[in-house]
Amino acid sequence: MLFKHLRVHQVFGANTDVGKTILTTALVRASTALKRDVFYLKPISTGAMEDADDAHITRFTKPQNTTAKVSTECLYRFHVPVSPHLAAQLAAGDESEKIVPDKIFVNSIFSYVQRCAAAAAGPSHIYVETAGGVHSPTLSGTTQVDAYRPLFLPTILVGDSRLGGISATISAYESLLLRGYIVDAILLFRDEYYRNSEYLTPYFAERGVDVAAFDKPPPINPNPTQNVQETEEYYKSLDLASVQKSLTSRHEQRLTQLESMSKRSMDAFWWPFVQHGLVESRKDVTVIDSASGDFFSIYKDAENKKPLLSHQLDGSASWWTQTFGHANSSLTLAAARAAGRYGHVMFPQATHEPALRLAERLLHDGPGQNWASRVFFSDNGSTGMEVALKMALRTYSTRMGLQGADRKKLGVLGLKGSYHGDTIGAMDACAEEGVYTCEWHEAKGFWFDPPTVAIQDGVPVITLPEVLAKAAAPSDTRAPSDAVSWIYDIPARLDTRLAQSYRAFISSTLDSLERSGEQRLAALVLEPLVMGAGGMLFVDPLFQRVLIDVVRSRSNMPVIFDEVFVGLYRLGMQSTTAVLGTNPDIAVYAKILTGGVLPLAVTLTTDKIFEAFLSQDKATALLHGHSYTAHAVGCEVANESLRLIEKESRSEAWEQARGRWGVSVGGDGAWSLWDPEFIKAVSGLGNVVEVMTLGTVLAIKVKDAQGGYVSHSAQTLLQGLKDANLGSEDVYPPFSVHYRTLGNVAYFMTSLNTAPETIRALEGKIWTALESHSETVERRSRHF
Incomplete structure (x- = not known):
């Protein structure tokens, strides 16, 4: 949260009883000395009212010789002097549902700061004082350092001046740092015996953080009147002018930095997949100050009392990588754990625990179970596919006894609209008419025009290419009900007339x-089930299964599954093999693998593929690799990501979503986190051609005579999503939506753990944007 006129700081403590309230009181007094109105918030207070921190602030911050005002507030007060989580439990008794969840707790702080910003008559300061240490629990039991993270408030850390305080202060600072907090200052008391400040000052100076030390307050006088007088004299003796100057300077530096970033970025970057000729002004650049959960915190210049940062939903899961939202502390700590233990170590003919554990998990409990026996590590999905192609082409050459020039003339079989990455070999494995090409790109192979599936006017429909559509009956391509599961029930469809038509067509084409x-x-x-970058094309799984069966019945071609996008539960299943009912010879995984924290890819394969490279001759080895192959940090994060994925796959939210799509508890079938009634309703709008969804993915194809990747129709149609107040007016805090389009196809993607209420709110926004435009189109049609 950031404002031009309101300087906000959150006060954390390195431990309990380190002087947070004393030093926060001193900060408040120093602010009033600058003639700044001050707002003080104690989100949670436990213990007797007369001992409450907000009461202390009120007692000792009555402005002297200034017109500045001090306002204090406490949001949740408990009279039992215990940890907040225990106080909340005792207050709730047997009704545990009465304990305030993190989202409501954080939103109440957000709302308070917003009210303060609106009430501030001029430049003002606000201090939010936490309870205990950085890892002390909040009401729900979540530690403060995690619970407060979505607010991303600039932080003041009160260090520990006691024995062991050096370690406690550094540990608290690192806990904050690991979660991305901006620590603007460290304050603590002087202690003549332990002298912690003398060590901590140069220690943090090297890290760009100022440390300020102050005399301790006098002991509590048993006489209340004298105690107040002595405490007041103590506060008068403290000089925090330099601290205030530093805090203000950092606040202004942050404002300047954010304000200048869009222009500087336009001058410095060459963005991927962006036509710079269409980036007309700084307003076209999304300045992301931070990210937490499913949301970006984006900067936009605003009026004096308006927030400069606003919530924007990451509607594309940041190019399909986010698994558990941004800044997930479990994944961050996994990265830090491996970085601290290994950094990066050489991998050829070596091993380390994170890589070995990940490989064994992928093979035995992951997408490679029951078919794969080897794991090859690379950097990202594109390089993973380069490896897969090398494996497959060598294997085919060996099986067929090809030598010399004959090995150079090999191509691949695939589907039009496929995309496997931007490296040259991966581009060569795609059809020529694709948009992701370059001067050196040379399509090598043949690509079938695939049948696709979608929901049209509430009914699942298969759209056939012209060559197949001629002989098809309506009953072959329209679901007998509105159940999407019909399309993905491959065993029930393998003997249908459409399957026979597919076999005959594929066989005759290969013969030719x-x-x-x-x-x-x-x-x-193949990109199984969904071809992502090609336009979010949901391919008829029956066609892909029949294609695999025909190929295997007549040739030695290895089968590659590019599951970079669709794998690891992006579509609600660990692997698309669960639907297709057959295994590949090679498969590639990335993106979700590391939860969006850093790049890593794996290529899984069978022993038969591995043996094509096995000999006593070094030249026949797979001479392919990357400097950061199997880097320990990525492997450790992937292990943690897979652990969390398996936990989420058994969550109540997923079971409820499966139930809405008619899938039994623990059962298999096609399902989505998106609501089926919403999907059905959108598919019937006048400006929508079709809709399709699986798992976390939603694709909406809008009507456009031009269509294709270069179309701007979907982008234009959904411009309203950039308005935080569009639809779902009861959502708090309000949020806009960052979304991506592929021509006339708009797609949206959640994390695996996006809250159902967030998805419902997003559905409301999408519906409002589409429906309002649809009504406008209808009115214009009637008028003319």
Whole structure:
């Protein structure tokens, strides 16, 4: 939270009883000396009212010789002097549902700060004082350092001046740092015996953080009147002018930095997938100050009393990588754990525990179970696919006894609209008419025009390419009900007339290709179920299954599954093999693998593929690798990500979502985190061609005569999503939506653990944007 006229700071303590309230009182007094109105918030207070921190602030911050005002407030007060989580439990008794959850707790602080900003008559300061140490629990039991993180308030840390305080202060600082907090200052008392400040001052100076030490307050006088007088004299003796100057300077520096970032970025960056000629002004640049959970905190210049930072939903899961939202502390700590233990270590003919544990998990409990036996590590999805292609082409060459120039003439078999990455080999494995090309790109292979599936006017429909549509009956391509599960029940569809049509078409096409002799096809490369970058094309799984069966029945082509996008529960299942009912020879995973924290990819394969490279000759080895192959940090994060994924797959939210789609508890079937009634309603709008969803993914194809990747229709149609107040007016805090489009296809993607209420709010916003435009189009049609 950031304002031009309101300087906000949160006060954390390195421990309990380190003087947070004393030093916060001194900060408040120093602010009033600058003639600044001050707002003080104690979110949680436990113990007797006369001992409460906000009462102390009120007692000792009555402005002297100034017109500045001091306002104090406490949001949750408990009279039992225990930890907040225990106080909340005792107050709730057997009704545990009465304990305030983190979201409501954080939103109440957010609301308070907003009210203060609106009430401030001029430049003002606000201090939010936490309870206990950084890891003391909040009402729900979540530690403060995690619970307060979505607010991302600039922080003042009160250090510990007692025995052991050096360690406690550094540990508290590192806990804050690991969660991304901006620590503007460290304050603590002087102690003539332990002299902690003498050590901590140069220690933190090297880290760019100022330390200020102050005399301790006098002992409590048993005489209340004298105690107040002595305490008042103590506060008068403290000089925090330099601290206030430093805090104000850091606040202004942050404002200047954020205000300048868009222009500086336009001058420095060459963005991917962006036509810079269309970036007309600084307003076209999204300045992301921080991110937490499913939301960006974005900067926009605003009027004096308006917030400069606002919530924006990460509607594309940051290019499909987010698994548990941004700044997940479990993943962050996993990265730190491995970085502290290893950094990066060489991998060829070596091993380390994170990589070995990850490989064994992927093979035995992950997407490779029951078919894969080897794991090859690389940097990202594109390089993982390069590895897969090398594996497949070598294997085919070995099986067929190809030598020399014959190995250079190999191509792949795939589907039009596929995309496997931006490296040259991965681009060569895609059709020529794709948009992700370059001067060196040379499509090598053949690509079928695939049947696709979507919901049109509430009914699941299969759209066939023209060559197949001629012989198809309506009953072949329209679901007998509105149940999407019909499409994904492969065993029930394998003997249908449509399956027979697929087999005949695929076989005749391959026969024709063989007779022409133009190119030898050496691998079948598929994005199973959904082709992402090609336009969020949901392919008829029956066509892909039949294609695999036909290829395997007549050739030695290895089968590659590119599950970089669709794997690891992005579509609600660990692997698409659960739907297709058959395993690949090679499969690639990335993106979700590390929860969006850093790049890592794995290529899984069978022993038969591995043996094509196995000999006593070094030249026949898989001579492919990357400097950061199997880097320990990525592997450790992946291990933690997989642990959390498996936990989430059994969550109540997922079971409820499955139930809405008619999938039994623990059962298999097609389902989505998006509500089926919402999907059905959107599919019936006049400006929508079709809608489709699986797992976390939603794709909406809008009507556009031009269509295709270069179309701006979806982007234009949903411009309203950039307005935080669009739809779902009861959502607090309000949020806008950051979304991506693929021509006339708008797609949205949640994290695996996005809260159901957030998804419902997003559905409301999408509906409002689409419906309002649809009504406008209808009114114009009637008018003309």
